[in-house]
Amino acid sequence: MARPTRHVLALLPAAALALTALAGCATSTNSGSGTSDSGVTLVKAGKLVTCTHLSYKPFQYSEGDKTVGFDVDLVDLVAKKLNVQQEILDTAFEGIQNGQSLNVGDCDVAAAAMTITDVRKQAIDFSDPYFDAEQALLVKKGTGYKDLAALKGKRLGVQQSTTGEEYANKNKDQFGYEVVQFEDLTLQETAVRTGSIDAAINDNGPLYDYAKEFPETEVTTEFSTGDKYGIGVKKGNKALLDTINQVLKDAKASGEYDKIYEKWFGKKPAAK
Structure with missing residues (x-):
């Protein structure tokens, strides 16, 4: 489920009005956004924040104090390409598939064993399919x-x-x-x-x-x-989407995708 935070502020009326005006311009719940070495803008400096919904084993689930799984390993490849670390946010699936989590800046990508559908494509942009x-x-x-x-x-x-x-x-x-x-x-x-x-x-x-x-x-x-599963990004985030697609393409060409698949499913993916 989503984990909202509340801030209680004691403010003078004039200061409160000023902050309200500024808040109306905010587009992200995260502060400290940054740009990766590849020029992709991220919601948090040095991090690729992934929205997912736990638990969905073996794609993403908790193992001790870590979140692991097939999707996690694939997005780690994207984070490596961007020279940042993946950070995972567990949130409600409804907010992931309808684009809300991406639109408010909770995360950069949505990786939750999410099927690509025409309805969802109206709310978010999908990578090339990575799983049947x-x-x-x-x-x-x-x-x-x-x-x-x-x-x-x-x-x-x-x-x-x-x-x-x-x-x-x-x-x-x-x-x-x-x-x-x-x-x-x-x-x-x-x-x-x-x-x-x-x-x-x-x-x-x-x-x-x-x-x-x-x-x-x-x-x-x-x-x-x-x-077919796809990794989601905010509508119009072409730079990040292109990076994800290139990483998936390279991983399949190099055999890295097959290794990750076999790690989690005990067999190589069926030949196309």
Whole structure:
């Protein structure tokens, strides 16, 4: 969730009016913005600030006091190119996918296993696709729920503001299940394991990872949706977008992308 801060100031009326006027011109919640060695303007000097929503294993999640994952490693390559350090901000996914977090200057990039969609492209600019995904169905092992048709009269969990939620809502009238909304992936997956919902739909990567960790659950099917993930930037930030695309291109050409992929998924990406 977002973590707003409040500042309590004791001011004379005239000073308060002056500060209010200045605040009306502010466009970023961060101070100390700077420009990297490559000429890309960043919201915080010496940092590439990434907005994400934890936890979404294996793309981004907490391990001790660190945030790690596939997306984290890819954005680290961008930070290295800019000669800065990546800093990660955990915030609500809704504010990431609708562009708010980027527009107010909370972060430079959004990397949250985020599917590129036409609606989202109206709010933010996306990098070239860096990951192919599909939607999948997570159930408790032994239930026999092999597809959406098997969920008639059952409770299907979705994560708020995701393509999985969109897919579930699109098909609920046809298959007759109840859609139950969760704020994040962890709550959704746990609800399957504890039996408070009958199944969950989300991206295949995280659900397979969860079933591996908790073998009392299983992924029974995938839905071919053609999802592709992209890294988001504020609309019109061409300099940063071009840098990200070049880094992704170079990483794929050099084999660095394949190494990162294998590190987190245990295999090399499928050949195109």
